Amino acid sequence: MSTPVIDVIAFPAAITITTVTFGGLSGALHATKRGLDPIGVFTISLLCAVGGGIIRDVLLQAGVPTFLVNPQYLGLAAVAAVIGFFLSGLVRLVVPLITVVDTLLIGSWVLLGSEKALAYHLGFSAAILMGVITANGGGLVRDLLCGEVPSMVKPGEWYGLIAIIAAFIFVGMVGVGLPIGVAEITTMVVAAALRIAAIRGRWHTPTAYDLWGNLEARMTAGVEESLRKRDETLRKNTQRFSDASRD
Amino acid sequence: MGSLLSTVDTSLTHAVSTTHVHMATTIDVLPTALPGWTQLAAVGVGAISGAAFAARRGFDVVGVLVLSVATGLGGLLLRDTLLQRGTSIVITDGRYLIIAALAAVIGFFFAGLVDRLEPVVVVLDALALGFLAAAGANAALAIQLPPVAAVFIGAATAAGGLVLRDLLAGIAPAIMRPGVLIAAAAFIGALVFTLLVVYTGIPRGQAQVIVVVVVFAIRVLAVRLQWRTRPARDLTDRIWDRWLVKPKKPVLPPILEPEPIPPSSVSTFSLPPDWDDTATFTRPPHWRSNDDDERDPS
Incomplete structure (x- = not known):
């Protein structure tokens, strides 16, 4: 089987913007809860929004990370930080909305990573790794900077595992030769469904079994x-x- | 197969060119008004403070060395990693690592002396902060990134070493907590540099000197006047009260001031002089009580 290659990164900009914005908002709320100062709130907000993308771009050696080339991401993170800093009560009101959007967009994080890896002629495993890193990198950097054990490696929420499954689905479908749009939609739907099931069913990630x-x-x-x-x-x-x- | 590959290749170059910024492969050296050793000195100051930090916390030889390198070179390393223009200058130019190692030696053996010279270290740190903020912003502008990105890169270059130091020491980064004003000073420095270079077009060397002075002034003022950064304040309720909900105030009649009573008409009351406080009251027989009816219907 030949290496799956996609020609153009065809991902709707609206979904990217929404993903990044809500990542920034949740990061700002996280930082505000921990009593950080304005610079801290902005940093955490920015890294939650584009942290996964930064790690992806640095690992791919794909030139300057996207958030520096398109300053709109910095602007979005700044707006999210200002809202989180001064209007944390308002953000707390819309926490259910943030949760729902996060749930629906977990697949799009994976796509943002996997598609770029495939566009740079990388193989299956690299594309899967990039998808997982892009989906989890923001939260990872956030927890490191807040001085906590990253929630990615803690037993508990089904988030990283869903990202891995979604990356496998997407790369597998592209590798089989399905159109990229079909693969994208399937990945996002499956990831969102898994996340909803995990939340509703209170799934707990398994720990090591002796x-x-x-x-x-x-x-x-x-x-x-x-x-x-x-x-x-x-x-x-x-x-x-x-x-x-x-x- | 060949045609397929060629189509893939051309389209790939298209996809890649949208994310690449085509520029020289090395970051321009800052055409500075300051001599060339100043960047090494700025790195060395950060490295010494990092080494003293590690020594104070009881790290071993390797720990002091690693924290010294991370604090001193972390900012420039972060800058060069994010800008993706070849190997970082702190690795290609061997002097940077030597400076950091020397700083580690000083921090390891003379941590007490460094602590005693704290005002000097604060002054030197303040100078290095502005220098690095300008150096970072300059590198970003040199590869034609947008000004917003240059501000971010400048602040990250100046403050990145401290963040890296705290991460390696296993504590939450102090510059993101409410407290001393360092990251904000770096941010202002990068902002001033970018504004000066982009909008006034003065030479970058002069802009850097101005930024060093500005950041130094901010830092010294912050230390002298004990400026501190604050945690988030929730203004939702205040805004809600102010603009979103306007309760209808009931229209009340105006409160009239009572007319002052003329002193002549004030009645005075006094008890009669033969008033007996201890006297008890007995009801005269012709008075009727309320419950007389039930007791005696006649």
Whole structure:
């Protein structure tokens, strides 16, 4: 199978702008909650909006990152920061809206990364990696700068996992040879559906499962001991992050 | 197959050219009015403060070295990484790393001396801040990025080292917390440089000197007057009260001032002189009480 190559990055600008704006708003709210100063709120807002894109562009060595070439992104982040700084009460009112838009647009983050990787003649795995990094990079940098364990690596929310699945779907569909528009829409719909299901069903990402220890316990002590050991591991893993996850 | 590849290639160049800025492959050296060692000195000052920071927090040899390099060179490294114009100057020019290593040695052995000389370090840091802000903004303008991006790059160059230092030290970056005014000074410096270069067209070297002076003044004033940055203030309720909801005020009659009573007409009351405080009241027999009816219907 030949490397999937797409010719032009054909992604609606309106969706890109919406994605970036709502990323910036959620970042500004996050920073305001932690009591940062104006520069901090702007930085976090900007990095939530375009942080994934910065990492993507630096890794792709694709010239100056997009947000520096198109200053509209800086402007959007600044507006989001000002709104978050002075009108955090208003932003808190529209948190459900932000959540819904985030849910619907998780696929578009992945597309922003994967399409650019494919446009630069990279292979499957690189395109998947770029999609995942673009989707998670903003939150990762945000948590690092706030001095927290990145929510991407903490057990809990189904966000990174959905990004991985969406990247696989998109790159797979493009690789099979489907039109790019179909692949885009399918990815976005599947990602949004997965995210909604994860939120509604309270899905929890699994932590490491000690298969060897469980087999050993099952052979020596029986099923009860094995189940007890599994519960203990789960509790330990949950407890390890419970302090850091407190907001 | 060949035709397919060729179509892909041409369209790809189109796609790529929309995101690329075609310019020289190296960042122009700042045509500065200041001598060439000033950038090295600016880096060295940041590196010394980073090394002293690490030594104070009990990092080991490698930790002091790494934090010294990160604090001193982090800003320029961040700038060159974001601008994507070849290998960063802090790596191609070996003097930068040597300066940072020397700073690490000073910080490792003389952290106490550096602490005692704190006013000097603050002054030198303030000078370096303005210098780096101008250097960053200049590099962005040299590859013809928009002015807004130049302001951002300038502020990131000046403050990036501090952010990197705190990240490596495992604490939340201090310049983003409410407190001393450093990042805002860097931002103002980059803004002033960009405005001067883009709108007045004065030589960049002179603009840089002006920015160094401005940022130095801001920093010194901030330290002297203890200016501090503030956390977010929620103005929603105030705006809501002011503009969005206008409660209808009931129209009340005007409150009239009571007419002053002439002193002559003020009645005075006094008890009679033979008033007995201890006297008890007994009802005369012809008075009737309220519950007499129930008790005695006759």
